Amino acid sequence: MEDERQLIRRAKNGDREAFMVLVKRYEKPIYQLIFRLTGNREDAADLTQETMLKAFKALKSFQEKSSFHTWLHRIAVNLSLNFLKKNRAQKNQLEYLDNRLNEETEFQAVSVADNWQASEELREKLEKALEELPLLFKTTFSLVVFQGMSHRQAAEVLGCSEGTVSWRVHESRKMLREKLKSFINQNKEF
Amino acid sequence: MSCEKYKKMISDRLDGNLSPEAEKKLLEHVSGCQECRNYLEFQTYLKNELQEMPAADNSDEWWAGFENRLRDRLYQEEQEEKSSLFIWAWKHLGALAGSLAVIFLAIVIMLRLPARNDPEQLVATTMSYEETYLTLNQLMQKDENLAQKIGDELEKSVMEEINHSGLERINLENYDYYEQEINENTINNFQLENISLEDLR
Amino acid sequence: MKKIFMMTIIGFLLLGLSINVAEAQQGPPQGKANIRENLFTLRALRMTRALDLTEQQAAVIFPELNRAEKDKAELQKELAREIRELRAMLKDEKTPLEQYEARVARINELRAKLREREEAFEKFLFGQLTPVQKAKYIIFNVDFNANLMMRMRRAAETGQKIK
Numbered sequence: 001m002e003d004e005r006q007l008i009r010r011a012k013n014g015d016r017e018a019f020m021v022l023v024k025r026y027e028k029p030i031y032q033l034i035f036r037l038t039g040n041r042e043d044a045a046d047l048t049q050e051t052m053l054k055a056f057k058a059l060k061s062f063q064e065k066s067s068f069h070t071w072l073h074r075i076a077v078n079l080s081l082n083f084l085k086k087n088r089a090q091k092n093q094l095e096y097l098d099n100r101l102n103e104e105t106e107f108q109a110v111s112v113a114d115n116w117q118a119s120e121e122l123r124e125k126l127e128k129a130l131e132e133l134p135l136l137f138k139t140t141f142s143l144v145v146f147q148g149m150s151h152r153q154a155a156e157v158l159g160c161s162e163g164t165v166s167w168r169v170h171e172s173r174k175m176l177r178e179k180l181k182s183f184i185n186q187n188k189e190f
Numbered sequence: 191m192s193c194e195k196y197k198k199m200i201s202d203r204l205d206g207n208l209s210p211e212a213e214k215k216l217l218e219h220v221s222g223c224q225e226c227r228n229y230l231e232f233q234t235y236l237k238n239e240l241q242e243m244p245a246a247d248n249s250d251e252w253w254a255g256f257e258n259r260l261r262d263r264l265y266q267e268e269q270e271e272k273s274s275l276f277i278w279a280w281k282h283l284g285a286l287a288g289s290l291a292v293i294f295l296a297i298v299i300m301l302r303l304p305a306r307n308d309p310e311q312l313v314a315t316t317m318s319y320e321e322t323y324l325t326l327n328q329l330m331q332k333d334e335n336l337a338q339k340i341g342d343e344l345e346k347s348v349m350e351e352i353n354h355s356g357l358e359r360i361n362l363e364n365y366d367y368y369e370q371e372i373n374e375n376t377i378n379n380f381q382l383e384n385i386s387l388e389d390l391r
Numbered sequence: 392m393k394k395i396f397m398m399t400i401i402g403f404l405l406l407g408l409s410i411n412v413a414e415a416q417q418g419p420p421q422g423k424a425n426i427r428e429n430l431f432t433l434r435a436l437r438m439t440r441a442l443d444l445t446e447q448q449a450a451v452i453f454p455e456l457n458r459a460e461k462d463k464a465e466l467q468k469e470l471a472r473e474i475r476e477l478r479a480m481l482k483d484e485k486t487p488l489e490q491y492e493a494r495v496a497r498i499n500e501l502r503a504k505l506r507e508r509e510e511a512f513e514k515f516l517f518g519q520l521t522p523v524q525k526a527k528y529i530i531f532n533v534d535f536n537a538n539l540m541m542r543m544r545r546a547a548e549t550g551q552k553i554k
Contacts, residue, residue: 016264020257027253035246044246045256052260053267126239144205145240151207162207170201173233180236320463320505322536323430326543327471330426337426339546344429351436 004068012059019059022068023052029147030076036142037080039131047083051076066156073147073157077139084135122183129179133172140165141172193226200230204237427467431460434535441531442524452519459512463505470501 004025010018030051035044054075062071133141143154144165151165158165199216202208208216220226248256330337435456439449477494480486517525 014268016261016268019264020261023257023260027256028247031248032245041246041248049256049260049263053263056264057267122239123243126236126243130240145237151202151205166198166202166205166207169205170198173201173204173236174197176236177229177232318506318509319434319532319536319539320467320509322539323427323467324470326539327467328474329543329547331471331475333547336543336546340542341426341429343542343546344426344433348429348433348436351433351440354440 005064008059008062008064008068011056012062016056019056026069026072027052030072033073033142033147034076034080036130036146037077037084037135037139043083047076047079050079054079070153070156073143073149074159077143077157081135081139122180125180125183126176129176132179133175137168137172137175140168144169193223193229196220196223196226197229200226200233204233427464430539431464437535438528438531442520442527444524448519452516455512455515459508462508466501466505466508470498470505473498473501 004022007018007022011022027048031044031048034047034051035041038044038047051072055072058075062068066074130138130141140154140158143149143157144151149157151162151169154165155162196216196219199208199212200220203213203216220230326340330340435453438444444452473494477498480490480494513528516528520528
């Protein structure tokens, strides 16, 4: 497998085939990430194309201070967020925080391992809960949990601090738990 | 430390972002706290479920089609860039020619002026502002409209320069929504992390 | 701090200009006096920015800049007058050759004085600048003059705007 730096160098000189090798390496994870954000296959396909096109055009100014992986993900995230900003209403982040402070959360003292089976119903609820996460939380959560990035890598992609990444992922997990609370309570007998 | 702080440590542990010392403290707490134990079990289960969720995948044929479409677009973009470069050069030929004329004029003036022995080679002997002004003045004496136009533009340029140099601007168009969010949760982050660090000592 | 600095500069420039305007009673029409003044102001402001002058530098440079401008504006006025008369002389076929000689000599003398005054100011200026600022001044000068020429050319074309 050709060294990535060599491929980047060749692609910078306009070698389209070298760039396509890079595309093949990253197209699937980028598509997965964008699909997680948009929830739509067509949009994910279009935005993945746009990401690759933009990367090719911007390659000359890519200084390789971060990895190509991080840089490409940054382009994908920015394009997706811009797309979603234009196309759907954002949940107010502050409203969410106010609601969090006012809520009293009760979690039933139930042991997990014995009582839950991997079920279609849970998966559906989980998908819905993920879909409903506020966009920036969903983006951060996707990068860390689905893309397997460290907090530091995700922070680089998003242009924020590691602390912010850590906080957003934590809050996302709490939100998912809240959204699944009723399902969990119903299934506590099992 | 409250359970809320330990729950955040649980989240960090799941992401592989917890130090060994903090993990030791966490596990000590969890062994004695039912609520946190349940939370840890649930979030661990959730993480495994999420990672096993089927990815939105496509067939090999689909990806081959995707790559071909991308290749075509890359080729198209390249061709468009080449032709737009040509159009840009053509449009700016006038300006380019003008700039070249200015440089040529400067060289002529420089060569025609008496040789100087001054080692400092002061700029006044080359692109003289006063020589340029003299030319401008002669043109304006012949054409009142030109004088008016240049006068108006200079006034605008002066005001722009003053505004550019001296005044602060808050450009609301560039206000970053995400920066707002980061700034607002920074206090939250700080409190959480600060207390965590204190308790770890 | 920056605002105070800029206001100081503008103050310096306006003070210098008020002296110019008072003495230009018999000079060219008000419109062209404004052009000279505005050009001076614009050049001074851009120079300050291009060279990144400190407050201390500005405090020393600007009084001399004003004095140089006053002298050069006078010379330019006189030069414009001489050239006007030279044009008139050329239209009159009966003009004696000695008058041509005298006028051409006078014009060259004025041009030389202008050049000397510009050089004198630049010598003074260079004495206040760091090596980097001197280099920046050269580039600034070239760019400003080129911009002036482009401004002339485009103003001659209808509806064009120059920054």
